[in-house]
Amino acid sequence: MRETQSSSIADVAELTGLSQDTLRWYEREGILPRVGRSASGHRRYSERERELVLMLAALRDTGMTTEMMKEFVALLGEGAASHGRRVALLERARERLAEKRAEIERASTALESKIGHYQELIAAGLDCDGAPVTEEVRTLQTARE
Amino acid sequence: MRETQSSSIADVAELTGLSQDTLRWYEREGILPRVGRSASGHRRYSERERELVLMLAALRDTGMTTEMMKEFVALLGEGAASHGRRVALLERARERLAEKRAEIERASTALESKIGHYQELIAAGLDCDGAPVTEEVRTLQTARE
């Protein structure tokens, strides 16, 4: 029964896009359960551990906090019985995301209107008080640096 | 020539939604130019200054960094000639926003598929390895705490 190939921290960093430091930090913080070590004390990630790190990287990219990631990993340890709670946790992440999206949409609207405002002023050749600007200023307006 | 009513920091905090501490901090950091003081040394915001703070609050809400806000205020000081550069700055903010939006959309897709995955497993009564779960586990799965 040959065990699946284990990988070094460098491999896993490359695989997951997390830095080696981040990987070590996740372990120290208890987000990632302690990974196996080789005789010389180097981390050796098993297939299972690689998958777990990949999942954490994905969850992180959903904007989940490390605290939530920690909870999620704890639920993984409880097996199928925790499926409902996993969904609940993911739904919390979904809500956070929805809020962020709403903020972005609001910000976007505000920004577009500000951009539009200045573009109109430029096009109309007016300053902020509605007075016409000089030819010299018009030249400067379109120079962008 | 009666000058427009000036307001206290408390008023401006209330008006803009920024905290008094934030207002003072913006000034210290040079984001907001030094505000006038009363005889006793208290800040007194003029109409112009109130407007400026309102604009900064709006820009902040677009996710602009304080560094960019600083630049923007500097451009305001240059009058109409800086309109083009103002637009350029706002467009940088727009790009940042677009990136954030893209990230959120990616994250959202990933999250939905994870949620769907677990919901399917629950509905099908299977564990992560495709084996059927016991009745007891099914009960636990739907209990969400």
Added chain:
DNA sequence: TCTTGACCTGGAGTCCACTCCAGGGTTTAG
């Protein structure tokens, strides 16, 4: 043997945008 390179640990530093605090002055109401 010596060097190089990968890795280890615990701890400190970084970034951003605040937020809080100590110690002190002023203004207003009673």
Added chain:
DNA sequence: CTAAACCCTGGAGTGGACTCCAGGTCAAGA
């Protein structure tokens, strides 16, 4: 006259998620 509000300043602390560092171990190659 005193207490309560309100404000001032400079400096330190916060939180989240890393990132960097010093000092050390270990294995392989020239």
